Amino acid sequence: MSAPSNLAARVADRLRGLAGPWDVFAEHSRRFEIHLSGTRVELTRGPLDLEGFGLRLLRAVEGQTGVGFQASTDFSERGVRTAVEEAETFARFNQFPAKHPELPGGRPSTGDGAKIVDPALWSDPAGALERYGAALLAAFEGRNGVVPSFSSIKATLTEASVANSTGLTYAYAHTAVETEVAVKAFGGPEGRPPGEYWFSDLGRRLDPGPLPTLAADWARFAEDARRAKSPPNGEVPVVLPPDVLAGIVPAVVRFQFGASARLRGLGVVSESQVGAEGLDVFDDGLLDWGVGSSPVDDEGTPQRKRKLISNGRASQLLYDVLHADALGAASSGNGVRTSGFDPGANLWLKFTRRPAPEASTIVIPPGNGGTDAEIVEQVDDGVWVQQIAWAQPDEMGGRFGGEIRIGYRIRHGKLAEPVRGGTVGGGVVTREGTPSLLHDLSVIGSRPKLMGSLSSPTLLVRNLSVSGDDHAPAPP
Amino acid sequence: MAQRVRGENMNLDSKSLSTSATTPWLGVAFRAWSGTRWVETAVSGLDGRALAVAAEALESQLATGRTGGPPPGPAATTVGSFDTAPPRPMRDLGTEGTLARVRELFRWATDDPMIKFVRVGLSWNEEERHYLNTAGANCYQRFDRVRVGVIPVAIENGRSEYDVLQVGSLGGQELLDSLTETRVHQATAMAKALLKSRAPPSGLMNVLLDPGTTGTFAHESFGHGAEADQFVRNRSYLQPLLGKTIAPEFLTLVDDGSIPGAWGSIHFDDEGHPSQRTLLVDHGRFVGALHDRGTAFALGASPTGNTRRSDFLGQAFVRMTNTLIEPGDWNLEELVRETRDGVLLERWESGMEDPLGGQMQLKVRRGHRIENGQLTDLVSAMVLSGGVLQFLRDIRGIAKDENPEIAAGYCGKGYGDLLPVGDGGAYLLSRALVGPS
Known part of the structure; x- marks a missing residue:
């Protein structure tokens, strides 16, 4: 693999003489996609080729900082000049309570960095996608009454670079993979409705190795959806595997521990008890294959690992350059150009957005709760939630809630009948003294798994609110 | 495009x-039929050399696959x-x-x-x-x-x-x-x-949706199941019900991309078909689906002007425009009385589709208890769940259109491709599971 192109340096060359502070973040992305309808290739896409840069100027405005920002796909002399003019114009309107923000300088000391490039994907993206599609279909061969009804795999290969007025310049490559597979179970007695398990994940690798195991799990969930009943109604112990936690914990933690929330009087209170005693939670920007991992953040500050919750108490915050200055701290390497809305869009198109404090990969270290089966053994009557439709947490209020797409009743320490429909919800990080997912943890499993922007083992929560009607017939 | x-x-x-100017987004998507499937490339900018590279990349894929029939x-x-x-x-x-x-x-x-x-x-x-x-x-x-x-x-x-x-x-x-x-x-x-609101009730109960939540139901819970690409994949709970009565006679549901000024309106879709009003449920009967040219061919229908790309980087496939439940003849007070005991769901936040399973998730910011036919306590955020077909069967009334407004939202199909869509409706009374969110 050759050295990644440094488009930011190319723009910086055209900015000689421009008063600082300023920085440029640039990307060259190539995206490839394969979409399957059943076992047929329905659509292939790529290369979708995109080059762009985002220019940020920091200007003193009435004792504060006016941030001028302009993104562009035009790298010509004229294109860069236009971006500068637009950014200067808007900087005059803008205000942020930083007095002397300092951009990182020199060549960042990044060590070995994390693994964030899938070499096979990088060298032959279209071929890798085709092979993955074939492996996916092969994983379902011979399964009676179970097929993938729809699959889409999207791979993005990006050369990212950052340069600024202090002379910093840095470029690196990364890969991102978005996977979506809908598995359908059908057949059997006449009139029995089909069932589906709809899987999605965001990662950095296209690894067909685990597909046979995954396909077996997905097929089981789809089959079980056909005979699932409504869950019970009430406050019950709930087991949440990483597959579900990935849709809940990162969204709340990144907001609650972001310096943006602190500056605005929102988010966690320093040193407050937000989690169970003994619980540590980290943000790790150097985790191998983490979707938020990179040698430097999107402002050029080296990434690292930060402890957000220490023994259950709120500890460090996530800072970018501007918020660090406003709050009298140093950047923690969390200046990220995130969309905040579309997770898949967070790994490319970054040049269209300005940096803000954002988490990398949230890590809940393994505990001593054992395997999933051993966790279940500790529950007399409860629910295992395998999938929530869309947890969509309320970041500010620190709560979540969603429909159970597939789960299992736990009876006397064993997984019992499947459940589906109904809702599960509660606090994630709430104010001191109120129940929440992280505060009311009774067991932390021993086997962590990386899912999206979370690395966590399975967790058992003492009580969460489940709504259901377990006297009702199975949903149609 | x-x-x-x-x-x-x-x-x-x-x-x-x-404040800032948005990124001056400029680019082109190319699509061609390989004989067995569509292939696409895209490039940012309108630079002649970049366009030529994108076109050549498309042609190179066609050269290896052009063995089937016409598109x-x-x-x-x-x-x-x-x-x-x-x-x-x-x-x-x-x-x-x-x-x-x-x-x-x-x-x-x-x-x-x-x-x-x-x-x-x-x-x-x-x-x-x-x-x-x-x-x-x-x-x-x-x-x-x-x-x-x-x-x-x-x-x-x-x-x-x-x-x-x-x-x-x-x-x-x-x-x-x-x-x-x-x-x-x-x-x-x-x-x-x-700040003083109580936690919402939990369990199966009568639910009264406000107009925005009704619109979200129309879009997320019903509309996604009526996108005909899911029919072609045998991935819609609605597919076997085409032509059948699925809801009370007073329920009519449409997708209409031709409403002047509405957030989700378009003049043409991204295959060049004009936008139109498409009846999906006509007085309780499921009568139509949303089509692109491919699904129309596969299912013997006509394109409905619903092929949309989120942008030049997104794929062209079947999407909604403005999805609406037409008003009924109740007023709000009558519906509250009819609810008797249950909850009013207000200020929609989101919904999530389940194209094959036919389940639904709707989230709202707040609501009110309904007790003895009266609106009572304010309650905090809620999530609603249930089977769409049962929910349709349980609809007892829809309000008059006293304050019509098409809500402006963004829809992702699956897990991406966000684009602007409008939703609309009136107060609607049915029954579902509710829990806190």
């Missing part, structure tokens, strides 16, 4: 002001141009003028000491799309979209609650005129009231 977007974004909160379904031959700017485009207001309106909204929202934090967001853009194909279609269209949101946050004893005032439409400055001081104060008052 070539696309260009220009506009401005503004965000003002209690600590910072951030499925009817190719559009539409020729048309819609280049009309709104009477008062946002561009004419200028950055300072727009900022003045944002500051005014902010001032209205912060004149209550209980409101500890406010965020006002405004974005507008002018978008051009030009579609050409080898059958002769040549469709140019321009959209001007404006969207404004005000979020007041009340905080007390560590509890924070917010309400959302959000509007969006095709058009220009006239949308800002609809954001009055009274409406902003209603949002701040609600944020404060939510």
